[in-house]
Amino acid sequence: MKILMSVPNISEGRNRDVVEQVADAIRHTPGVKLIDYSSDPDHNRSVLTYLGEPEAVLEASKAMAAKAFELIDMAQQQGSHPRMGAVDVAPFIPIRHMDTAEAIEISRQFGRFVGELGVPVYYYRESATRPEWYDLPTIRKGQYEALPEKLKDLATWQPDEGPAVFNAKAGAMVTGCRFPLIAFNVNLRTTDVSIAKRIGEAVRYKNGGFRYVQGMGLALEEQGMVQVSMNLTNYLETPLPRVLETVRMEAARHGVAVAGTEIIGTIPLGAIEEIMKHYVQAHDFKLDQIIEMALLE
């Protein structure tokens, strides 16, 4: 069974009724499971998480977007979180038995659907059509308010789908395939925050570290420790064990030990396969060997 996940961010986090109606559009799509949704009133933004087989997730996304475009008016919207559309960003995340190409294709089908509703659409991450559109903040620069100007500069801002025309109610949307992100923190048995900062720099892409690691060092004052706080943005290309063991190695030359780690939020089973192969050295381990997986088929 193929599993795709989507985690759209919509620009409504105050009106509970609107959020429930958008959630219902997902819930009522057969074959899709809405596993979480939460709203931030300050941000005026909600995040919805659902998964299922790819076609079902595509259908749920269409229903979700149609309802959000109906109920949210960006001309009235205010909030502390950067945004440029009623459906601000809708990532598609391959979870199981799906490769990147398949997830990109789903994101394109979704983009075309939204474009046909008259909303400018930009592709990001693995679906990006220009290297500079890989990251969301670049595309969203200037936010909703900048859209009228940007849509006059078509050499730079021609949308991937939909009309190159400002849509005052819906704004614009970003979608694409991205990998599941693993929020991974390593706690170190020292109070010297400079060690955590140096290790954060050593492992992150920005300073010459691993390609799919974002990282920083910070103090955990109450616990009397420091932390290397990381996002692993592609667990297949930069597996968790390799990152953890590099942190451990860098800490060791300061005489500092790893006290523990935290996985914040969720982790895909695929990442666990890497862990089995690295630490248990079970080179041929397959996720299908997990007894409970039989229930997912």
Place this chain on the structure above:
Amino acid sequence: MKILMSVPNISEGRNRDVVEQVADAIRHTPGVKLIDYSSDPDHNRSVLTYLGEPEAVLEASKAMAAKAFELIDMAQQQGSHPRMGAVDVAPFIPIRHMDTAEAIEISRQFGRFVGELGVPVYYYRESATRPEWYDLPTIRKGQYEALPEKLKDLATWQPDEGPAVFNAKAGAMVTGCRFPLIAFNVNLRTTDVSIAKRIGEAVRYKNGGFRYVQGMGLALEEQGMVQVSMNLTNYLETPLPRVLETVRMEAARHGVAVAGTEIIGTIPLGAIEEIMKHYVQAHDFKLDQIIEMALLE
């Protein structure tokens, strides 16, 4: 969601029609998934694996046993595998959100059902009523052919359920709760099989090793390596990482490295939780953090 597994062994591995009818009895029970079944004609024995919520698995087991008692006649049965009944042994294995006590209770309900059909029943493993009945071979000693004699010696062989009367067609049955067994092999980068044998003895219960480890050393001639081949019979009390690291430590003092490991067959997610906690040091890791687990709820 609670998940219980059962893996009964029935004394028919030649007549495909009989095996299919027994499999159908399981397949037709709502809420149960038959994930595997296989027959060995030499052994004249079949193993069926199914899982689901505990009550559903109990119902499937009743249907399975009733069908097997109807179709298999032990008075005619011959095969190379030791056996004493048409349903020779039916273990109940707690997989998820179930403790040992709950699985023992299911095994007792099943035992009473089979007893009421007129079949002598003995409880083994966690359900055993006498310490000497913990292991199946002890209870099965002398096999089917010894049952008439044993059932005259009630001080030693009074069944836990059912009549203390020889049932020529059904024989006797063993059931009980046992933990999922993990078949775990560690390959060592040497051709000296004595090292594998010594390590097998060092880690196994029989010779002073871990309580829930059975182990032996053997040569992998084609691969030019040796193997410590183990069964881990309770991954909660004797976790896999502790066993692997002990094998590694013992190998290291002979200057031998671990080349790889193999997990043969299946492993429960619970064992993976132990691996995350040990190697990744994610002390608070919960299986619910695995994205796909949302689909099992």
